[in-house]
Amino acid sequence: MKTMVLGVGAVGSVAAEALAHAEEFDQIVLADMNLERARKVEKKVSSDKVVVKKVDASDVEGMAKAFKGIDLILNGVIPRFNLGIMDACLRAGSSYADMAWDVALDTTKAGEVIKETPAWNQLRRDSEFKKANLTAMMGLGCDPGVSNILARMAADKLDKVKEILVRDGDNGMVEGHKFAPLWSPETLIEEVLMPATIYKNGRYRKLPPFSGKELFEFPDPVGRLPIYNVDHEEAETLPTFIGEVLGKGCDYCDFKIALDDSYVEAIQMIGMLGLGNPVKIDVKGAKVAPRDVVAACLPDPSTLGERAKGDCAVGTVTKGLKDGREVSYYSWIQ
Structure with missing residues (x-):
């Protein structure tokens, strides 16, 4: 092959x-x-x-x-x-x-109900790929991807699912850099600055950026970290495929990621200055997107692997009922 x-x-x-x-x-x-x-x-x-x-x-x-x-x-x-x-x-x-898919296609404002999640821009291509006898798979990374599998494994053990909470945390750092994303800087800035998607009581809704701050206990050696609601793919699909297709139900689903204070301050400042804007503007006769300039100023993530130190954990907390009892499964990879 x-x-x-x-x-x-x-x-x-x-x-x-x-x-x-x-x-x-x-x-x-x-x-x-x-x-x-x-x-x-x-x-x-x-x-x-x-x-x-x-x-x-x-x-x-x-x-x-x-x-x-x-x-x-x-x-x-x-x-x-x-x-x-x-x-x-x-x-x-x-x-x-x-x-991953383009979560930024959704322009729903914080506090509003989402009419259609961005995932459907690709999901509706299902019949075309089937007709061509081809396969198309979305979100096949760590998160989304492995996180979805962990949620499904837990859901299979439950009679009814009530909540699916996806949690991503790390205590990593890159030698020689105070701010160095380990994946696409454009995607990081975009996801964190835009309103976050959650699923609640049958509706997809938007929360303001940096909502829902709490301390979450990740498995050692990651430990306790502050986490925030961030727009992410799992919250768009898990309620549909576990709740409706699998028939387990789902009352609530969200995604939260650990962000330390320096990251939050840096990204908030990027947003305040308009530097997260993906639309090209005129700068002394040159057309440039502010977000592209910020990304170009940051180190290339593909060059950072050997200098990155620390540990990470990605997992799901899946809550529901089994034989009439409330049960919670925390599944993770490190």
């Missing part, structure tokens, strides 16, 4: 290493606009199954040609390109998987 990792940044490069050791794949194409970065990943992976190719995720026609003969496209680029990549997969006859 042949696979292509489209986008070999901080997350895509790790996926490439894992795929290179999987017996199911006899060729892994590392595709990126930045060939120098792709070749560095190729050297690190050090496998004769790996080849490098330049692919532009904004060019659907070009991607369709590049995808020909590839069984699975693993999308590791930022989510705003997802729909175009799915189009290219359908044209090329390739199955599709991504690690």
Whole structure:
């Protein structure tokens, strides 16, 4: 089987290493606009199954040609390109998987009910992929991804699900940097500054950014950390697929992530100054998006792995009923 990792940044490069050791794949194409970065990943992976190719995720026609003969496209680029990549997969006859979707497509304001969650922009493509005898998988990373599996495992043990709480925390740091996200800076800024999605009593709703601060006890050695509501994919899909499709019900679902004070202060300042704006503005004759400038000033996450120190834990707290008793399962990975 042949696979292509489209986008070999901080997350895509790790996926490439894992795929290179999987017996199911006899060729892994590392595709990126930045060939120098792709070749560095190729050297690190050090496998004769790996080849490098330049692919532009904004060019659907070009991607369709590049995808020909590839069984699975693993999308590791930022989510705003997802729909175009799915189009290219359908044209090329390739199955599709991504690690996140574009939660920023939802413009619902804090305090309002969401009419349709962004997940449906991709979920409604289901019939097209089925008709083409192809598979498309959304949110196949750690969170979303493993977190969803943990929630499902707990739900299978319950007769009825009441709450699903997704929790993500780490005590990590990067040597030589006070502020250095370990995944896409654009995505981090976007997710944290926008209103957070929760599911409550049959409705998807929005909360203000940085809502719901509390201390949460993660497994050792991560320990107790302050967590906040953040917009994230799990809150969009777990209530539907566990609550409705699986038939277990779900009264409440949210996602909270640990953010230390320095991160909160930095991102709040970015928001206050308008530097989280993804829309291009005129700066002395040049068109630039403020958020892109901020991201360009931060270290490339794909270069930070060896300097990152600390521990992390991602998991779910799933509460419900079993044989008439209230039961809670805390499942996590570290």
